[in-house]
Amino acid sequence: MKHMKNISCLLLCWVIVGVPGLGARTRTTSMDWLQRDSVIVNQFSEVPAWSISSSISRVKGSKLEKTFTQNVLNTLYGEIPGLTVMTGSGEPGSDSPTLNARGFNTLSTTDRSVLVIVDGFESTLDHLSAHEIESITLLKDASAAAIYGMRAANGVLLVTTKRGAIMPLQVNFTAQAGINTAFNRPEFLNSYDYARLYNEARVNDDLLPFYNNEALEAYRTGSDKYLYPDVNWYDEVLKKTSVQQNYDLNFRGGNETVRYFALLNVSNNNGFFKGTDPARETSSNSTLTRYNIRANIDVNITKRLSAHLNLAASLEDQKGPAGGSWNVYNKLANITPNAFPVYNPNGTYGGSATFSNPVGDLLETGMDTYNARTILSNLNIRYAFDNKLQGLELAVGFSFNNYFIGNSNKSRKYPYYAVAFDGTNYVYNQYSEKTSMSIDDSGASQWRNMSYVASIGYHRTFSDRHLVGVDVQFFNDENYKQANADLKDNQFPYRYIGLRGRAAYAYDQRYMAEFSWSYQGANLYAPGKQFGFFPAGSLGWIVSNEDFLQDNDVLTYLKIRGSYGLVGHASIVGNKRFAYTQDYKYSGGYYLGPSNASVSGMMEDNVADVNRTWEHEKRLNVGFELTLWDRFDVSVDYFHHKRTHILVPPTGAIPGVLGMTFAQLNLGRATNRGFEASLGYRDAVGEDFEYYARANVWFARNRLDYQAEEFRLYDNLIRTGHCIDQPFGLEAIGLFRDQEDIDNSPEQTFSDVRPGDIKYRDVNGDGKIDNQDVTAIGKTSNPELTGSLTLGLRWKGLDFEAMFYGVTGRTVYLSGNTYWAFMNQYSAPASALDRWTEATKDTATYPRLSSQANPNNTQYSSFWQKDGSFLKLKYLEVGYTLPIHWGKVIPDGGIRLFLNGTNLFSVHKLRKYTNADPEGLTGFPQMRTFSAGLKLTF
Template structure:
């Protein structure tokens, strides 16, 4: 939808909310269905809410007010350590691009299928968590709660889309009362939490000479040149460039503004939000230096209006409209990936930023000059638009059956990310090595050509979803018996993203889902609970006759604290045990779209053989747990779970012989298994204390493994996936460095020290263990058959979150910590492979092997050519990626009421917030979550929040 129509809808929604606030019309009405007393805490359990004490499934909840205590431009980045069972993995922090990975209870399927939880925003599919999605563009100030649904009884109602868990986002709604205005602002700056370090030009030249000597090559740099690099007397003849300093600034300004309007009466309630956020990014302001370049900047404007209207005693209308307008500009490119790849590979002495005559420096060995790329190649402007709308009617049907109501809703959700690329090319000039009369290098012919600015329009990401739901709800209490039931039918039509489609090209075929869901809950005497839920869903991705699947689940609970033997126990305020079991599904299984359709190429050649029986991934999910409150201060939630996933797509190579002569399709034969536990604890001080404190922690652990992966038989058992962790890396096992004696001995006894065929090794090169050859026994060579499980997958299997703080005399402090372990990171690329592909060198290489340091070396001998031995995938480069991070901290002060009242404020609070404050880890040369690319950002803001009533 075009921006002008979004603006019109927004203005109309604001007008309606203000009109109804000040309207004098009075109508006798009732609120929407409420099955529990208002004093009970309600949690969203998917397509409805339920009192916490009666929930028999496994859920984790975080309130929107809690995640406001940091500064991030992506909602997912506010969830670190917040929800038990949710693994949040940070990537880079580029504004408008940073999008963390999300997993519920870890990964339990192969790489072919989707593993992230289904995201539901206000009851409707939110289009994933990636760049430009509805979820990623939401702001904490509009969030009421985020709930993670983890077990079968809570996710079964989502049918064949719930097996990976469901993340349910609920936005804020209005409350009866006078107009309340909340305004807040944050102003501050962000900076790189850590940047890679590179050796300067003098050290580069000195060590490059050593590397070339090791390779039997002549040295490139004279002693005079090395001294020249170190003295810095002639930056054109002896350049010594810190490319990070040339491209990045030390800090970048950030800001946000937020305005909330809430209020209403028994007839109309409304919530209105306006939000603006800005992050300038780390690039220097290249747009100030060239009118055809641009400064890097990111701005987003969010709006939302949620209105509840009681039209009559029995009819209510719920209207939601929310969205965002996002603008992102970068010099040269849409994202910064190519810039950081280039500056991480350029040696400090590759060439000067500019030559003595003002032209750009360059070399044919490298793809460009980073400064010139950002200054003289134009810019990329991206515009993102999201819009989420829904209209729901709720009709009470007490005249037919007491406690019965009907609901119908239509929703349209979409986002689009489009861009305008302004491109041109430039000339750069290499040094010839000879000098002119002023002692500066003579320059060679231009590399590249200079062109004028050209433009191209591009659509990067699109998503549209049209959804219709209809439901019947029933809730009654008969003496000691409480019954609640829900039956729903729904249909949705999703058009998913097409990346880099020029000139608004065609979208993907719609993904259609039709289905129904039901939930039945029975509570006897406030003690015994039984629940049944199920989803029956169809998708057009499978063949007719196999498109629908049934996914049932059941659970039971027992509130022991309501039994006579515990009712008067002063130390146990609440105790409930619960269990659930059921079947869930995942239709996003990977592989070809419409796998049942036989494909042919344009010349009639048969493609991959069709699979007419392709079907859903399915998972049997068992969960056991208990919830307790003890000593009126400590809340405990405990869960253990077991998940068995089957019918996953795997290769058919193990059962279809090669002589068939065609590419066989993937088959639903794969199996995985996962089990684990989760614990949440919250300790609260007594409410009547002047010094109030809280400490909330959550612990999550899982262990998964492949049961059947469709792998062909392996003679080397170490290469067998089955029985291994999902995503387990397979690499060579490094067993030290070759010694000079071993090299000499190997010439006499070939095969005694196995190496790669055709690869000559020297003293100081890595040595690998001969595990097993193509015949299953040691064969005296190192090849792919010698790989073994090394390290751990990239996803941590243990996550610990801690949220703690205090309040005292108007002062408050809140801190969030996250710790993870059970994962590995692999050191690769130009940051760790010295001189490879004419690349740079970092301090890790200072631990290189030399004859003098043979006993203490931590790095192979230096080599100036691409080394086919030392940088093989091996255990040598695997590192423990465990860490403890302080994700955020906020210190604030709230004015006393008597001062606030004097200035006619309901309340006023001032605060200082820090995000990504520190990391304790074992990676010396970078952040374990983001070793390269745009760095992880540390942000500091000061802010204020005032409230008018």
């Protein structure tokens, strides 16, 4: 073991920065890190970290607790180099982000998700609690992922849950509660500005002003809140704060025979809707309450036979406004501030023919309720043949994971009234009417995975220097999906079957080689085309263990590794469950006879694609890990992924005379390249003070090499050669200054153009601006570059940690009712104040106003496309561990108190245009949370 002290392997840097809590309060030598965390769990077994020559990224579960959020996926920002997390809504229960591993390399936008494996079996991560997770590992290169074969190419996340250990019972109790505020939200004009600008827009359109001076004055002074209201609907419907809380109780312990980890977790989070029924009978704030329970038990039945049982369940109760919070936020973005008062003089809800009352809609129209349950269970039985052949082990496992969600939507109508004044009295005009509550509980979806594995493994070290590991596993997976309504024939499960394995050899902790493979088949494909072989190999060299570096005090660790191999992606896009069958379907009827009796029609479905196969991806990965002065860690990976057989619609190349429609064909090719780099530094001053910093940065950019694209008239229209999802639009070159400017410019064909309208570049040079001038503009919404910086320190019992997270290389698009003034006679954003007028023509950032549809200005163009980069302080936590030992009975016990802030602030480039956040331009905003917590261990 002479090399061990040098191996402060970078794979463990996550550990290094993830432990300022109770788990590890002291650091003596690097040996400690190794002894505690020198194993990596893969699909088959546990292997020493140093012996790995493939590329993986890992985060410890304790690190995930730093971000206070209910959804564990939202704790992954910046934590796993290569894994980019893209925020969705911030609404409790509907806040799962999308995960992309090393960007993406396929065309279908609906089929890019990573494969999630929990404790060895396909599962889900969304419904777990951060407290039950030991670690999450991203398998990045072919060598790590090849065993998942045709399901690996979009990335694989291996989740390991916490297990018991040989130790006395340890009880952990954590309570954390805090206040949420909305991170950012768009701003709209008040009534006076709205009316003033609307008049201006009318005049711009050669129409008479709509509001007279008396009305404008009334809006300005707010003299009549009923007839000239000025309502900030956001303030009326939304409150400033809500409450989030989480309570976790877990037990861990065991002896030689039985080891256990058991967990109970309750969490609750709430949205921002104001004044909803506390009893949740007639209306509801957005809320999710989740109960997690887990029991992971390891039993040594005999000396060689052991059983490992994991049982976990999650129950979720979600409620929210009728029609979903998206609907509420959409109405808030539409409604004008002067539409009507919230309440009329007689106490009824205000309203109009155009708009219902957002407050009434929230409080009177019912609620949506969802009940979900997730059950994850698996049992593994292992038998070690130590008596026959040292190192040989057989194991069988079975897993049953399922998820069900049912919903019950209560809805009703309510009356609202337009108020007017007839000279003496208020008069009311009723819209809609009161109905009793009706219930629709027909919606539900579910999935179910059932898997069996049987494996045989041989792991042994010979002569202290030859490390041999060979594993072969047979597996059989069956997945029922009834969530995706697009796929016909969902009653047929998706089935995968095959063998997978690895063979690894390491010599003298210097040279490593590994071959991993899988041979697997799927019922997605035609008989004879179902099976594929996915091999990958990797090599590693720990240079620092060579004699010539043995005593080097600067370069204390250096490992160089590289891998190459094949993985696949069994894409399930398209509307046919079995693309290889030639079906006929009902479509296109006719009528016959004197009274046109209906005859149903039938047609040939898409051409059977008997050659349909998985997407192939060849992956090259090279990297190194090094440590300087035992303190400074660097890890760099470069990857080059070449994907072929990508499903693309082939219509651009198939001749029309065939007379058939094609499903997507395996014709596309794309290349994805990038890197991940991590830097870590850690030092201590004496016993009491230590500090550390860690930076991750990763980059991925793909290129669409071939997609059977249709012929394009001009080069600027060609999509191939750009990255996948590249936005195409017109290139805005400012706003027209005057009529002379318009006269001297190419004709813009979308609508009549006036000074102050958006001017576009004649990209194809044909003298007019039309859809043929569309060209690649900006970037996708998915960032190319992601980075994070974690800073931490500990002084005696006090600990501090903060993480900055940022992305760049993405653009966002400001469009629709939230960003376009008076669109469909809706409201106007605050940015409309910076509109073009004769006086502001040099500084305007918004086109001239228009009260009518203005197709010229609403073309997809670079004008509305903005840099979506941002930097956020993702979390900051300060903790204090009381210097109390709970007597002699529980020597490791302790109390830690902490304060946490999550999503504290954001720096970005949109402030000039909107107050919204680049991660949440519309809809339910991201949450900023301040919380306090207590952790007891005894």
